[in-house]
Amino acid sequence: MALIVQKYGGTSVGNVERIKNVAQKVAKAKKKGHQIVVVVSAMSGETDKLVDLTHQAKEFPIGREHDVVVSTGEQVTIGLLALALQELGFKAKSLLGHQVPIITDSSFSKARIERIDTDKIFSELKKGFIIVAAGFQGVDEKGNITTLGRGGSDTTAVALAAALKADVCEIYTDVEGIYTTDPNICPDARKLKKTSYDEMLEMASLGAKVLQTRSVEFAKKYNVPVMVKSSFTDTDGTLVTKEDRDMEKVVVSGITYNKDEAKISVIRVPDMPGIAAKLFAPLTKANINVDMIVQNISHDGFTDLTFTVSKADFKKALQLVQKTAKEIKAKDVLSDINVAKVSIVGAGMRSHAGVASKTFEALAKEGINIQMISTSEIKISCVVDVKYTELAVRVLHKAFGLDKEDVRDERG
C-alpha cells in the first residue's frame, strides 16, 4: 500500500462530466489499496472570471479580499469531486487550505507555504477517506485566506506530498509527459521516462510549461518523486526525480525554445563598476524582467552589453535604455525584436565536453547565425533569428540523438 498524492489541473476538472472522469481515475488507485490525497484546481476559466470580478470592484484589487474571492474556484471543485467520489461509493472528504491547514505567509496572491499540519489528513486517511484538498490556497497565522499565485496547485500537491512523505506525487495534465522537444515542430520528439529536477527547472523556465517552476523547486528541496501524466489517457508519464548515475550517461535531455524574446545591445559602454547597475535599475523599477544578459571582455575600457526581454516589454525597455545610454555616454543602442532563444538542456552536460561545439557546428551547417550565447551548468542557450527557430530545434534534436529510442531507454 502506497500513499499517493494526485493533482488534476483546471482542464481535467473543466465541468462536472470531467470531474466524474477524475473520480473514476482516483477510484482506480484507491481500489488498488493505496491511500489517496487528491489536489484539484478551479474549473478552467473560473479563476480568470473571479479575478476579473475583483478588477471590476476595485482598480488595484490585490490584497486580502482578492484572495477571498479567487480562492472560491478551488472550493467548488473539491466539493464536487468529493460528491462524485461518494456517488461511486467511496468515503471522500474535501479540505480547504485552512482546514488542512496549509500555513503560508501573508503575501496575498503570491503566498509561500511555511508549513503543513498533517495530523488531520492522516487521521482521515486512517478512517478510509479519500482526501480532496484545495490547490492554490492556504491560510496565514491570523486566519486570513491566502492564494499561492498562478499554477499554485502544483505547489500545493508537491508540498502535501513532501509533508505526508508520500511515495509519489502524480501531476495529471493535458500532455502525456515531458518531451525531448516540442512535438509540434519536431515529429521525432520523444517522451522522457525520467528527468531530473534541475533539467525540469531549466525546461520549465525556458518555456516547457508543464510544471510550475516553484513546485519543481519544492520537489527538489524535499526530494519528492513527481510523475507527470495525462489525465485523458492511461499511458506512462515522465518521472521527475533526483539525478542518478543513469542519467549522467545521457548528455542532453531536451531542446527547448522561446520566441517571446527581444534583444537590446548597448554599444561601447564605459567599463566601470556600477555601470551595469545603472542600466538595469530603471528596468527593475518598471517591473521589466530581463532574461539573458551577455557582456564580453572589454577593449580600451569599453565593452558591449546585450540582454533580452519579453516582446511585450521591448518598447518600454528600449526607451529606458536609450535614456540611460545617453547618461553613461555609451556609443549606441541596437535592438532586434525578431529573435528567439533555443536551449539545449541536460544534467549530464557538466561532465561532458563537446556539447557547446556540437551545438555551434550543427547550427553553422544550416547557416544559422548565433547572435548571443549564454550557459549554465546544465544548459546552453543561443539567440538566433526567429525565422530559424523550428529549424534550429530540429537540427539540435537530431545532432544530440534525441530521436533515437535506444539512447533514451537507458534512462528508463
Next chain:
Amino acid sequence: MALIVQKYGGTSVGNVERIKNVAQKVAKAKKKGHQIVVVVSAMSGETDKLVDLTHQAKEFPIGREHDVVVSTGEQVTIGLLALALQELGFKAKSLLGHQVPIITDSSFSKARIERIDTDKIFSELKKGFIIVAAGFQGVDEKGNITTLGRGGSDTTAVALAAALKADVCEIYTDVEGIYTTDPNICPDARKLKKTSYDEMLEMASLGAKVLQTRSVEFAKKYNVPVMVKSSFTDTDGTLVTKEDRDMEKVVVSGITYNKDEAKISVIRVPDMPGIAAKLFAPLTKANINVDMIVQNISHDGFTDLTFTVSKADFKKALQLVQKTAKEIKAKDVLSDINVAKVSIVGAGMRSHAGVASKTFEALAKEGINIQMISTSEIKISCVVDVKYTELAVRVLHKAFGLDKEDVRDERG
C-alpha cells in the same frame, strides 16, 4: 454613534455595479459615524447554479460537501463588497462564517446557529473597519463549513445584531417595507411604519415573503429591532419590533392571502384517540406539509376532519388519505383544489372582541362563502373559493379601515 447591522439580499448584489451601489449606501451610514457590519447573500442566481452543480455530481448531494460548494456564493460577494468599499476609501474587511466565527450545529444545509464569538468583530470595528460578513454560512465545532438553508442570510444578520447588541438590524430588500396587504390587488394598501414580531411571523408564514420566518423568531427571542427597507430607494421602511401599547390601539395590521392551498375533508371519521395520528402519519412520512387543520365537535361518536395542503402536494395527499380513510372506515373523502386562504393579522386582536364577526359580516355582504375557519391569538384565517381571493382581500382591507392614513399613523 450607533452599531448597525445591514443586510443586502441577492438581487441587491446581483452584479458588480449593484455591489458598488450597496457600497455607496454602506459608506453613507459609515460617514454618519456609525459602526457598520454588513451581511450579504450570494449574487442572485449563484446559489441555484451551485446547487445544480452538486446535483450533477451526486444524485442526493445534501451533506458536508454540498455546503462546501454552496457556501462559495457568499464568499465571492463579501470579497467584492469589501473591495468596492476600499475603492471608496474605507477600511473594509470580509469575514467568512468560520472567521467570525458563527458556530452552528452539524445539520448540513439547514444548520442552526448555536453561538457567535464577537471578539474578532468588535476588535476590527474598533480599528475602524467596516465588517462584511458572509450570510447563510457557519462552521460546526469540528471546523466543517455549514449553511443555514434558504433565506439564511436574514437569520445571519439578525443573529449578528443580537450577539453584537446592535442598535438596529436593517434588512434591505426589493420592497419598501411591510404593507397592510398586497398592493397589486388592493391599491389602497399602505406601508406600515411599525409592526410586531408576532404579526410579522403570521404574515411571513401566510405568504408575505419579505423576511425569513426563522430570522423573525430570532429577532423576537433576542428583541432585535429589525428595519425592513428598499435597497433601491431612500424612503423609510417598516420597523419590526416588540409589541408596545400603541400597537394595541390598532386591532388589525394587515390582510394576507395564499392561493397555494387545496382542501381535503374526511367525512364521518370515528372519533377515537389515535385516529388523527393515523390519518396524518402517512403524510408526514411522504414529507407533505399540512397547513390548516379543522376538526369539529363530534356527533354520535363521529366527526369530520378537514385540512389543507399545498397544491403541489394535493394529488399525493389525496391518494394517501383515501387509503387511510378506508382503513379507519370513514364514510367519504371530499376534496377541492380551487381554494385560497385569506387571513386577518393583528396583535391587538386578542384584546378586542368583534374581529371575527366583522370578518364574517364583510365577506357575507359580498356573498363570499367561508369554507373553513381557523384562528390563532393574532390571526383569523378563512378558506374561500379561489375566485373570491382578491375581492375578499379588498373587502376586509376596507372593513378594518386599513386604507385610512389616520388610523395607521397612530402606530408611527
